[in-house]
Amino acid sequence: MLKLFSKKHNCTDCSEKFSNEDELARHAREVHKHNIRKCQKCGKLFLNEKDRLHHIKEERQKEIEYRRRKNH
Ligand SMILES: [Zn+2]
Numbered sequence: 001m002l003k004l005f006s007k008k009h010n011c012t013d014c015s016e017k018f019s020n021e022d023e024l025a026r027h028a029r030e031v032h033k034h035n036i037r038k039c040q041k042c043g044k045l046f047l048n049e050k051d052r053l054h055h056i057k058e059e060r061q062k063e064i065e066y067r068r069r070k071n072h
């Protein structure tokens with residue numbers, strides 16, 4: 001069986017499957033009491049603040065590089 005990990009929204013705590021990210025986020029929040037965080041820029045959801053901050057840092061870095069390239 002082929003596994004397309006990136007397309008699936010599985011709960012990492014109990015392996016339950018969800019059809020979309022919002023449902024998974026709601027489940028994680030209600031069942032496992034995760035504090036779900038959302039990137040205000042692209043809407044990506046994160047199970048914890050550390051992951052979100054890491055993502056935001058990466059996005060900012062990409063933006064800086066993009067701007068730098070544009071200016072040259
Ligand atoms: Zn779960």
Ligand SMILES: [Zn+2]
Pocket residue numbers: 039040041042043044055056059
């Ligand atoms: Zn983002």
